[in-house]
Every structure is written in C-alpha cells, then in structure tokens.
Amino acid sequence: MKHKHSSLMKKRARWAYFFLLPWLIGVIAVFVIPLFLSLSFSLSEVTVDSGYSLRPVGFANYKTALLLDENFLRYFASTIGDLLYRVPIILVYSFMVALLLKQSYFGSQIFKFVFFLPVILSSDLFFKLLNNFGAKTTSSLDAVMSSSVSVLKSLNLSVYLKDLGLSSKMIELLTAPVNKVYEIITCSGIQIFVFLSALYSVPSQLYEAAHMEGANAWQQFWKITFPMVMPMVLVNVVYSIVDTFVTESNSVMEYVYQLSFKNFNFGLSSAISWLYFLAVGLILLLVFRLINRRTFYYTD
Amino acid sequence: MACEAGIRKLKKPRKKVRLIGNEAQIGRKSSGDVLMLLIVGIMAAFSFFPLLMAINMAIKPINELFYYPPRLFTAHPTLDNFKMLFSLMQNTRVSFLRYAFNTVFISLAVTLGHVFIASMAAYPLAKLKLPGIKTINTMIVFSLMFVSAVTDVANYLTISWLGWLDTYFASIIPPMGATLGLFIMRNYMTTIPDSLLEAARMDGCSNYRIYWQIVMPLSKPVWLTVAILVFQQVWGVDNSGYVYRESLKTLPYAMRQITTGAIVRMGASQAVGVAMMIIPALFFIVNQTKIINTMATSGMRE
Numbered sequence: 001m002k003h004k005h006s007s008l009m010k011k012r013a014r015w016a017y018f019f020l021l022p023w024l025i026g027v028i029a030v031f032v033i034p035l036f037l038s039l040s041f042s043l044s045e046v047t048v049d050s051g052y053s054l055r056p057v058g059f060a061n062y063k064t065a066l067l068l069d070e071n072f073l074r075y076f077a078s079t080i081g082d083l084l085y086r087v088p089i090i091l092v093y094s095f096m097v098a099l100l101l102k103q104s105y106f107g108s109q110i111f112k113f114v115f116f117l118p119v120i121l122s123s124d125l126f127f128k129l130l131n132n133f134g135a136k137t138t139s140s141l142d143a144v145m146s147s148s149v150s151v152l153k154s155l156n157l158s159v160y161l162k163d164l165g166l167s168s169k170m171i172e173l174l175t176a177p178v179n180k181v182y183e184i185i186t187c188s189g190i191q192i193f194v195f196l197s198a199l200y201s202v203p204s205q206l207y208e209a210a211h212m213e214g215a216n217a218w219q220q221f222w223k224i225t226f227p228m229v230m231p232m233v234l235v236n237v238v239y240s241i242v243d244t245f246v247t248e249s250n251s252v253m254e255y256v257y258q259l260s261f262k263n264f265n266f267g268l269s270s271a272i273s274w275l276y277f278l279a280v281g282l283i284l285l286l287v288f289r290l291i292n293r294r295t296f297y298y299t300d
Numbered sequence: 301m302a303c304e305a306g307i308r309k310l311k312k313p314r315k316k317v318r319l320i321g322n323e324a325q326i327g328r329k330s331s332g333d334v335l336m337l338l339i340v341g342i343m344a345a346f347s348f349f350p351l352l353m354a355i356n357m358a359i360k361p362i363n364e365l366f367y368y369p370p371r372l373f374t375a376h377p378t379l380d381n382f383k384m385l386f387s388l389m390q391n392t393r394v395s396f397l398r399y400a401f402n403t404v405f406i407s408l409a410v411t412l413g414h415v416f417i418a419s420m421a422a423y424p425l426a427k428l429k430l431p432g433i434k435t436i437n438t439m440i441v442f443s444l445m446f447v448s449a450v451t452d453v454a455n456y457l458t459i460s461w462l463g464w465l466d467t468y469f470a471s472i473i474p475p476m477g478a479t480l481g482l483f484i485m486r487n488y489m490t491t492i493p494d495s496l497l498e499a500a501r502m503d504g505c506s507n508y509r510i511y512w513q514i515v516m517p518l519s520k521p522v523w524l525t526v527a528i529l530v531f532q533q534v535w536g537v538d539n540s541g542y543v544y545r546e547s548l549k550t551l552p553y554a555m556r557q558i559t560t561g562a563i564v565r566m567g568a569s570q571a572v573g574v575a576m577m578i579i580p581a582l583f584f585i586v587n588q589t590k591i592i593n594t595m596a597t598s599g600m601r602e
Contacts, residue, residue, distance in 0.1 A: 013431075015507040016424035020436070023421035026477025029462075031443055034454030041454075100340045105333050112588055113581070114344045119532060120580050121350045185346055190529055194484060197521035200591065201491065231487045238483070242444045281442050288441050297490050 042270035061271035072272055075251040076279070079244070086184065087240045094188040094236065098195035099225075112196075119189030187243060191236045198232035199225070227296040234291045238284060245280050252276055354577070357570040358382070381567035385575065388558045388568055394546045396554070403551040404579070406468065407534045410475045414530050415523050418482040423515050425482075426489035427497060440486070443479045459542055470542035471550070475534055481526040488522040489515060521591050528587050535580050551576070 042061055044054040065072050101112050206224050215223065246253060252272070259269035358381055360374040389396040425433055425440075455474060464470045492515060500510050516523070538553045555576060559569035 012428055012507070016428045016430050016433075019420045019424045019507070019511070022417045023477065023482065026417065026473070027443070027479065029458055030455060030474045030477040031479070033458055037454035037457065097340075097343060100336060100343075103336060105337060107337070109588070111340050111344050113585060114348050116528075116584050117351050117581075118347050120577055120584075121354065181346065182350075186350075193525045193528065194522075197525045197591065198488065198491075200521045201488070201518075228491070231490055235484050235487045238441060238444065239480070242480075284441060284444070285438070 038270045039274065041266050042274050044267060046266040046270075057267070061267045062275065064268055065272045065275055069268070069272075071255055072252070072275075075255055076276065079250055079252055083241065083244050086187070086244055087237065089184055090188045090191060090240045091233070091236060093184060094191035095195055095229075095233075097188070097192045098199055101192070101196055102199045115192055116189055118186040121186070187240070190243075191240060194232055194236055194239070195229065198229045202228045230295045231297060234288070234295055237287060237291060241280075241284055241287065245276075351577075354570070354573050358574045360567070360570070362564070362567040381571040382575070384565075385558070385568045385571040388565075392554060392558070394549075398547055399549060399551045399554040402548060403535065406471045406537075406539070406550060407531050409468075409472045410534045411527050411531045413472065413476040414478060414481055415527050417476055418478075418526070419485050419516060419519070419523055420511065422482050422485035422489050423511050426486045427492070427494070427515075437486070440479050440483050444483060456541065465542055466544050466548065468548065471537070471539040471548075475530070475537075478530075481530055484526055484529075485519065485522055488519050492518050524587050524591050528584055531583050532580055535576075 040054065043058065044056045045060075047053050047055070097115055101108065101115065202225060206228070207220060210220050210224055244250070256269050256273050256276075259265045259272065356374055359377045359379065361376050361378045361380060364374055364376070392399070424430070425437060459465055459470050459474065462469075464473070496514060496518075497510055500514055505514075536552055537550065538556065539548075539550050540553045543549055555572045559565050559572050
C-alpha cells in the first residue's frame with residue numbers, strides 16, 4: 001500500500017464510503033425520496049387531476065385515522081395479535097428444519113428443494129394465479145376459511161368436513177389450525193435457508209474440539225451451534241416481523257391499498273401507513289436492540 | 301468415559317465417507333438416520349402438498365375442475381390444459397419468447413446487480429468502524445418496513461422524473477436498491493474473523509481485493525441465498541405499471557392476460573401456475589448445488 005499524507009483511518013473511510021456509494025444512491029432514489037413524498041402526502045389533501053396538487057391540512061389526516069376511521073385500529077390490533085404467535089413458531093420451525101436439512105442422508109438434496117417449494121408457491125404471482133381460480137368457485141366458503149394466504153383453499157377441506165355432517169362451528173375449529181399450519185410453512189421458507197447458510201459457515205474445528213473434549217450433541221448445539229448462528233437469528237426475527245407486517249394479505253396493508261387505489265384518498269392512506277410504520281418500526285427497533293445486545297459475534 | 305465411547309465409535313468404520321455435514325456424523329447411528337428421515341419426511345409432506353395440488357389441478361380435465369365437492373386426485377389425467385396454454389401463447393400480439401426473454405433478463409440483471417451492490421455495501425457496514433456507520437445500520441433495519449406498496453406512488457414519480465418510464469431501467473434499477481439482501485449479508489459478514497482481514501491487510505491487500513477474494517468467497521452461502529430470494533421476488537413482478545410498450549412487458553403480465561378471461565380459460569390458468577414454477581425451481585436447484593460445492597472445498601477455517 002502506498003502511504004500518502006492521509007492517515008490509515010481516513011484511507012479506510014474513503015474506501016468504505018466508496019463501497020457504500022452505489023447502494024446509497026439507490027436507497028436515496030427508491031427509498032428516501034418516496035418516503036418524504038409520502039410524508040408530505042400524509043400532511044395534506046391530495047387531489048389528482050392531470051398531475052396532482054397538495055393542499056396542506058396539518059395533522060387532519062392523522063386525526064381521521066386515529067379518531068374517526070373505524071377500521072384502522074381494529075386491523076392494527078389483529079395484526080399485532082398475529083405477530084405474537086407467528087414469529088416464535090416460525091423461528092423454531094425454520095431452525096429445526098434447517099438443522100435437519102444440514103445433515104446429509106439419503107435424499108437430503110430433494111428435501112431441500114421440497115422445503116423451498118412453499119416459497120415459490122406463496123409468492124405474489126402464484127397467490128394471484130391460483131387464487132384467481134379459488135375466488136371464483138369458493139366465494140361462499142371464504143367466510144368459513146378464515147385464512148388469507150392458503151393454497152389449501154383450493155382443496156376446500158371444509159367441504160369434505162361438511163360432507164361428514166359436522167356443524168359449521170366444528171368445521172371452523174378444525175380448519176383454522178390447518179390454515180395456520182400452512183401460513184407458518186409458507187412464511188418460513190426464506191428463514192430456513194438463511195439459517196442453513198449460517199449453519200454451513202460454523203467452523204467445523206469447533207465441533208471437532210468439542211467432540212474431543214467429550215461434549216455430547218445437546219451440549220454442542222447450545223454451546224456452539226446456537227451462539228454461532230445467533231446473528232442470523234436476529235436477521236430472521238426481523239425478517240419474520242417485517243414479513244408479517246407488510247405482506248399484501250395483511251389487513252392493514254389491504255386497507256391502505258383500498259384507500260389509495262380504489263377510494264383515491266392518498267392523504268388518509270399515507271397517514272395510515274405512516275402511523276402503521278412508525279408503530280411497527282418502534283417494535284422492530286425494540287426487538288433489534290433487545291436481541292442484538294444478547295447476540296454473540298464471533299470475530300476472533 | 302464419553303471420550304472413549306466417541307473414539308470407539310470413530311474406530312468403527314462407516315460404510316460411506318461423506319464430505320459435508322461432518323460434525324454431526326461423527327457419533328451418529330443409522331437408527332438416528334431413519335428417525336431423522338422420518339421427521340423430515342413428515343414436515344416435507346406438508347410443504348410438498350401445495351405442489352401436488354397445483355400439479356393435480358393442472359392435469360384435471362376442465363369439467364373436473366368444477367366438481368363439488370372437489371376431488372384431491374383426478375380420475376382422468378390429461379395434458380389438455382397445457383395444450384391450450386401453448387395454443388394461447390401462439391396468439392399473443394408480441395411473440396411469447398419476447399415476454400420470456402424480458403422476464404429472465406430482468407430477473408437476472410436485478411439479482412446480479414443487487415447482490416453486487418449490496419455485498420459491496422455490506423462489507424464496510426459489517427467490518428469497518430467508521431463515523432456514520434451505526435446510523436446507517438439503524439436506518440437499514442427501519443427501512444425494511446417500507447415495502448414497495450407504500451412507496452409505489454412516489455416511486456412512479458421518481459422514475460418518470462428520471463425519464464425511465466417505458467424502458468428496462470424502470471424494472472431493473474429500483475429493486476436493486478432494496479435493503480433486505482443488504483441486511484442479511486451485513487449480519488452474516490459480521491461473523492467473518494477479523495484476523496483474516498487483518499492478515500490480508502498486513503500482506504498488502506487492497507480493500508478491493510479483500511472484498512473480492514476474502515469476504516465474498518467466505519460469505520458465498522449467504523449471497524447465494526440472497527440471490528434466490530431476490531430472483532424469486534423479481535420473477536413474479538408485473539412491470540406493466542411502469543412500462544407501456546408491449547415488447548417490454550414480462551411473463552407474469554402476459555400469463556395473467558392469457559388466463560384471466562372466460563371460464564373456459566380456467567384449465568389454462570392452472571397450467572400456467574405449474575409452468576411458471578419451472579424457472580425459479582431450476583434456479584434454486586443450481587444455486588443450492590453451488591452452496592454445497594463451496595462447503596466441500598472451503599470451510600471458514602482460520
């Protein structure tokens with residue numbers, strides 16, 4: 001390395017910012033600018049004609065969202081409720097699957113592919129393509145099937161149960177957990193592979209040393225695997241929370257969509273999204289801080 | 301005692317020598333193999349079921365699609381739905397291959413671009429302690445919340461201001477700035493031992509070379525995973541919001557146009573579901589093999 005007058009730190013800083021630059025430009029264009037635009041929308045009354053015009057109204061939109069709108073708070077509460085049970089289950093499930101997939105045994109490659117399938121099938125595209133069909137034939141059953149993202153819809157489990165002569169109350173009780181199982185499975189595909197990539201990177205000499213010292217598999221898991229994968233646990237917690245909050249099937253998101261693209265009330269929809277995201281962002285930061293402090297970073 | 305038992309097990313020759321997943325194999329019995337297979341099998345059955353359904357629906361003759369109550373397996377499997385899909389594809393205004401090319405091109409360009417840009421940014425964010433980096437890290441976590449749904453309208457304005465409407469740029473550039481991949485990679489890169497980077501620096505490696513020859517190979521599993529994630533997301537994107545020329549639109553758009561229509565198209569719309577699955581599935585399989593190969597050749601050893 002050539003040494004000029006700049007100090008080492010300054011040199012490194014220049015490099016670091018140079019590396020960061022392409023991404024920063026991108027993030028400013030697609031994230032920061034839209035963010036401020038939507039903030040300005042939320043603080044004004046938006047009228048769309050050939051372009052759009054803004055009339056500042058202060059916090060009126062926020063007041064409407066919190067005090068007058070009958071849907072927002074209800075949807076919001078139900079989303080939080082979903083989050084509380086989903087995130088822990090998704091995490092445990094995907095960690096377990098990743099551990100199982102990491103081993104090599106007969107057909108382990110095929111299993112990996114099978115566990116990735118729900119990710120493909122639950123993506124936006126297939127959700128629309130398959131539900132396109134489901135919606136037309138099962139609209140009357142939608143009330144029974146409470147779940148929103150469920151390929152199982154096309155199977156109509158409830159129809160079978162109805163044939164067996166069960167009451168609708170019983171059917172609801174039976175189908176709800178099944179739908180939840182699919183919700184969890186379709187939501188944990190990516191997490192499984194994030195965990196898997198983390199498991200691959202745990203240095204194997206750690207296990208060899210532990211084995212030499214007589215540690216059993218249980219101890220190895222808690223003393224080596226778990227701490228080493230901890231940074232990715234953080235990633236997956238954050239990802240699962242984000243995924244729960246921002247999927248299009250989420251009731252608040254649906255409501256925002258409906259407000260902005262059907263009712264063309266951009267002001268109110270921006271205000272609601274801002275309230276929503278501030279709340280969620282707060283939860284996210286809290287969780288992030290909480291876990292990050294307990295995370296073990298293996299640097300040396 | 302436990303140690304001796306371990307050595308005894310080690311002495312017993314195993315029938316197969318495996319390269320990967322080495323640590324757990326040392327003391328594992330074949331009964332454990334069976335048990336594990338059983339557990340994975342049950343879980344996999346749940347994951348496999350939707351695909352089974354999708355394929356089943358695709359090979360049902362059209363009258364069977366409307367059976368009430370619906371049947372799980374079809375009585376008369378047929379390829380009519382696929383035939384219909386193909387004949388519909390012949391009749392599109394722009395050649396069907398053009399749509400396919402657009403989708404593959406856009407998906408690959410976004411995947412490559414995002415992995416490159418985000419990994420470049422992730423390295424300093426994970427490994428260098430500089431003023432401003434902590435703020436950026438917090439910002440990344442926060443920014444994950446703002447998905448395209450919220451910024452759609454504003455994004456449109458930005459793209460039109462840049463003059464990118466009705467070009468490939470509109471579909472390729474914005475998704476590259478996503479923060480999710482960056483967040484995953486950054487956290488992964490924090491686990492790379494500092495001593496490796498120090499040693500490289502001592503030997504006179506430039507930052508660029510450290511990034512390209514040390515950080516990237518070591519974090520190969522994670523950026524391949526991110527690539528799967530990004531490809532998967534972009535593959536399903538319908539770009540018709542930003543692009544008006546028919547020759548620049550993507551496959552999901554074309555497929556939806558083909559299949560939404562009369563009830564006669566119902567069979568074809570089931571076939572589309574299966575047909576659209578093929579490329580992401582292949583991408584995943586190739587990708588995962590790459591990850592396994594990395595594992596066999598280079599562990600993260602100091």
